[in-house]
Amino acid sequence: MKRKIRGIKNRPRLCVFRSNKHIYAQIIDDSNKQIITSSSTLAKIMKKNMKLSNNCNAARSVGKNIAQKSKALGIKEVVFDRQNKIYHGRIQALAEAVREEGIKF
Template sequence: MKRKIRGTQNRPRLCVFRSNKHIYAQIIDDTNKQIITSSSTLTKEIKKNITLSNNCSAAQIVGKNIAQKSKKLGIDKIIFDRQNKIYHGRIQALAEAVREEGIKF
Protein backbone atom coordinates (compact mmCIF):
# COMPACT_ATOMS: atom_id res chain seq x y z
CA MET A 1 0.00 0.00 0.00
CA LYS A 2 1.38 3.36 -1.02
CA ARG A 3 0.88 6.19 1.42
CA LYS A 4 0.67 9.82 0.41
CA ILE A 5 3.52 12.02 1.53
CA ARG A 6 2.74 15.73 1.52
CA GLY A 7 5.10 18.65 1.95
CA THR A 8 4.21 22.03 3.42
CA GLN A 9 5.71 25.49 3.18
CA ASN A 10 7.61 24.94 6.44
CA ARG A 11 8.71 21.39 5.50
CA PRO A 12 8.70 20.81 1.75
CA ARG A 13 9.04 17.34 0.26
CA LEU A 14 12.28 16.06 -1.28
CA CYS A 15 11.09 13.72 -4.01
CA VAL A 16 13.72 11.35 -5.44
CA PHE A 17 13.24 9.47 -8.70
CA ARG A 18 15.74 6.89 -9.86
CA SER A 19 15.84 5.50 -13.38
CA ASN A 20 18.31 3.00 -14.79
CA LYS A 21 20.55 5.78 -16.13
CA HIS A 22 19.91 8.89 -14.01
CA ILE A 23 18.74 10.16 -10.63
CA TYR A 24 16.49 13.18 -10.12
CA ALA A 25 15.69 15.19 -6.96
CA GLN A 26 13.02 17.86 -6.56
CA ILE A 27 11.98 19.95 -3.57
CA ILE A 28 8.21 20.39 -3.77
CA ASP A 29 5.71 22.49 -1.81
CA ASP A 30 2.49 20.48 -2.04
CA THR A 31 0.24 23.13 -0.48
CA ASN A 32 1.00 25.57 -3.32
CA LYS A 33 1.57 22.75 -5.86
CA GLN A 34 4.95 24.19 -6.79
CA ILE A 35 8.43 22.81 -7.46
CA ILE A 36 10.82 24.98 -5.47
CA THR A 37 14.10 23.66 -6.87
CA SER A 38 15.44 20.59 -8.61
CA SER A 39 18.66 18.82 -9.49
CA SER A 40 19.62 15.74 -11.50
CA THR A 41 22.50 14.03 -13.24
CA LEU A 42 21.36 15.80 -16.42
CA THR A 43 21.99 19.37 -15.20
CA LYS A 44 24.98 21.06 -16.82
CA GLU A 45 27.07 21.73 -13.70
CA ILE A 46 26.71 18.13 -12.50
CA LYS A 47 27.03 16.47 -15.89
CA LYS A 48 30.54 17.85 -16.43
CA ASN A 49 31.71 16.61 -12.98
CA ILE A 50 30.70 12.96 -13.39
CA THR A 51 31.78 10.17 -15.72
CA LEU A 52 28.90 7.75 -15.03
CA SER A 53 25.42 8.91 -14.12
CA ASN A 54 24.08 5.66 -12.65
CA ASN A 55 26.32 5.12 -9.62
CA CYS A 56 26.40 6.17 -5.97
CA SER A 57 29.03 8.88 -6.42
CA ALA A 58 26.80 10.66 -8.95
CA ALA A 59 23.89 10.39 -6.50
CA GLN A 60 26.05 11.97 -3.78
CA ILE A 61 26.88 14.90 -6.06
CA VAL A 62 23.17 15.41 -6.83
CA GLY A 63 22.38 15.22 -3.09
CA LYS A 64 24.96 17.85 -2.21
CA ASN A 65 23.74 20.09 -5.04
CA ILE A 66 20.07 19.94 -4.03
CA ALA A 67 21.02 20.55 -0.37
CA GLN A 68 23.07 23.62 -1.26
CA LYS A 69 20.25 24.99 -3.41
CA SER A 70 17.71 24.48 -0.62
CA LYS A 71 19.98 26.12 1.97
CA LYS A 72 20.24 29.20 -0.27
CA LEU A 73 16.44 29.33 -0.26
CA GLY A 74 16.32 29.04 3.55
CA ILE A 75 15.06 25.46 3.71
CA ASP A 76 16.68 23.36 6.44
CA LYS A 77 13.95 20.79 7.22
CA ILE A 78 12.32 18.56 4.62
CA ILE A 79 10.23 15.42 4.25
CA PHE A 80 12.00 12.63 2.34
CA ASP A 81 9.94 10.88 -0.37
CA ARG A 82 11.66 7.89 -1.94
CA GLN A 83 8.57 6.81 -3.92
CA ASN A 84 8.36 3.19 -2.65
CA LYS A 85 11.98 2.47 -3.60
CA ILE A 86 14.04 0.72 -0.95
CA TYR A 87 16.48 2.84 1.07
CA HIS A 88 19.59 1.34 -0.49
CA GLY A 89 22.27 2.18 -3.03
CA ARG A 90 21.79 5.43 -4.94
CA ILE A 91 18.76 6.52 -2.90
CA GLN A 92 20.72 6.06 0.34
CA ALA A 93 23.79 7.84 -1.07
CA LEU A 94 21.69 10.86 -2.09
CA ALA A 95 19.94 11.01 1.31
CA GLU A 96 23.18 10.79 3.27
CA ALA A 97 24.75 13.54 1.13
CA VAL A 98 21.77 15.78 1.86
CA ARG A 99 22.11 15.08 5.60
CA GLU A 100 25.86 15.83 5.51
CA GLU A 101 25.08 19.30 4.16
CA GLY A 102 22.92 20.00 7.23
CA ILE A 103 19.38 19.37 5.98
CA LYS A 104 17.23 17.52 8.52
CA PHE A 105 14.56 14.92 7.80
Protein backbone atom coordinates (compact mmCIF):
# COMPACT_ATOMS: atom_id res chain seq x y z
CA MET A 1 0.00 0.00 0.00
CA LYS A 2 1.43 3.37 -1.02
CA ARG A 3 1.20 6.23 1.46
CA LYS A 4 0.69 9.80 0.36
CA ILE A 5 3.56 11.96 1.52
CA ARG A 6 2.81 15.66 1.53
CA GLY A 7 5.01 18.59 2.33
CA ILE A 8 3.84 21.61 4.26
CA LYS A 9 4.52 25.28 3.66
CA ASN A 10 7.66 25.36 5.84
CA ARG A 11 8.85 21.91 4.73
CA PRO A 12 8.42 21.18 1.01
CA ARG A 13 8.71 17.64 -0.32
CA LEU A 14 11.95 16.26 -1.77
CA CYS A 15 10.69 13.69 -4.28
CA VAL A 16 13.21 11.18 -5.65
CA PHE A 17 12.58 9.02 -8.70
CA ARG A 18 15.01 6.32 -9.80
CA SER A 19 14.92 4.58 -13.16
CA ASN A 20 17.37 1.99 -14.41
CA LYS A 21 19.49 4.62 -16.16
CA HIS A 22 18.92 7.91 -14.31
CA ILE A 23 17.93 9.51 -11.01
CA TYR A 24 15.77 12.59 -10.57
CA ALA A 25 15.14 14.84 -7.55
CA GLN A 26 12.54 17.60 -7.21
CA ILE A 27 11.62 20.01 -4.44
CA ILE A 28 7.82 20.31 -4.60
CA ASP A 29 5.49 22.78 -2.87
CA ASP A 30 2.35 20.70 -2.34
CA SER A 31 0.20 23.59 -1.13
CA ASN A 32 0.65 25.46 -4.45
CA LYS A 33 1.14 22.28 -6.49
CA GLN A 34 4.31 23.42 -8.22
CA ILE A 35 7.91 22.33 -8.54
CA ILE A 36 10.30 24.74 -6.81
CA THR A 37 13.55 23.30 -8.18
CA SER A 38 14.85 20.07 -9.65
CA SER A 39 18.01 18.21 -10.57
CA SER A 40 18.76 14.99 -12.43
CA THR A 41 21.48 13.07 -14.18
CA LEU A 42 20.05 14.39 -17.47
CA ALA A 43 20.92 18.03 -16.69
CA LYS A 44 23.67 19.47 -18.89
CA ILE A 45 25.96 20.42 -16.00
CA MET A 46 25.59 16.96 -14.48
CA LYS A 47 26.25 15.14 -17.77
CA LYS A 48 29.56 16.98 -18.21
CA ASN A 49 30.93 15.80 -14.87
CA MET A 50 30.07 12.09 -14.92
CA LYS A 51 30.74 9.11 -17.11
CA LEU A 52 27.90 6.90 -15.85
CA SER A 53 24.47 8.08 -14.77
CA ASN A 54 23.27 4.91 -13.03
CA ASN A 55 25.63 4.58 -10.08
CA CYS A 56 25.91 5.90 -6.52
CA ASN A 57 28.45 8.59 -7.46
CA ALA A 58 25.96 10.11 -9.90
CA ALA A 59 23.25 10.00 -7.23
CA ARG A 60 25.57 11.78 -4.76
CA SER A 61 26.27 14.57 -7.23
CA VAL A 62 22.52 15.01 -7.91
CA GLY A 63 21.95 15.13 -4.14
CA LYS A 64 24.59 17.80 -3.66
CA ASN A 65 23.21 19.81 -6.57
CA ILE A 66 19.60 19.76 -5.33
CA ALA A 67 20.76 20.65 -1.80
CA GLN A 68 22.76 23.63 -3.05
CA LYS A 69 19.80 24.84 -5.12
CA SER A 70 17.41 24.53 -2.19
CA LYS A 71 19.79 26.32 0.20
CA ALA A 72 20.03 29.16 -2.29
CA LEU A 73 16.23 29.41 -2.18
CA GLY A 74 16.25 29.43 1.64
CA ILE A 75 14.93 25.88 2.14
CA LYS A 76 16.57 24.20 5.15
CA GLU A 77 14.12 21.38 5.92
CA VAL A 78 12.26 19.02 3.60
CA VAL A 79 10.05 15.94 3.75
CA PHE A 80 11.78 13.01 2.01
CA ASP A 81 9.63 11.08 -0.49
CA ARG A 82 11.33 8.02 -1.97
CA GLN A 83 8.14 6.77 -3.67
CA ASN A 84 8.13 3.31 -2.04
CA LYS A 85 11.63 2.52 -3.25
CA ILE A 86 13.92 0.76 -0.78
CA TYR A 87 16.26 3.11 1.12
CA HIS A 88 19.32 1.47 -0.34
CA GLY A 89 21.94 2.11 -3.02
CA ARG A 90 21.33 5.20 -5.16
CA ILE A 91 18.40 6.46 -3.06
CA GLN A 92 20.52 6.25 0.08
CA ALA A 93 23.51 7.91 -1.60
CA LEU A 94 21.35 10.85 -2.75
CA ALA A 95 19.77 11.25 0.71
CA GLU A 96 23.14 11.20 2.49
CA ALA A 97 24.57 13.79 0.09
CA VAL A 98 21.59 16.08 0.76
CA ARG A 99 22.10 15.69 4.52
CA GLU A 100 25.85 16.39 4.21
CA GLU A 101 25.01 19.72 2.54
CA GLY A 102 22.95 20.73 5.57
CA ILE A 103 19.34 20.00 4.56
CA LYS A 104 17.35 18.29 7.33
CA PHE A 105 14.68 15.62 6.95
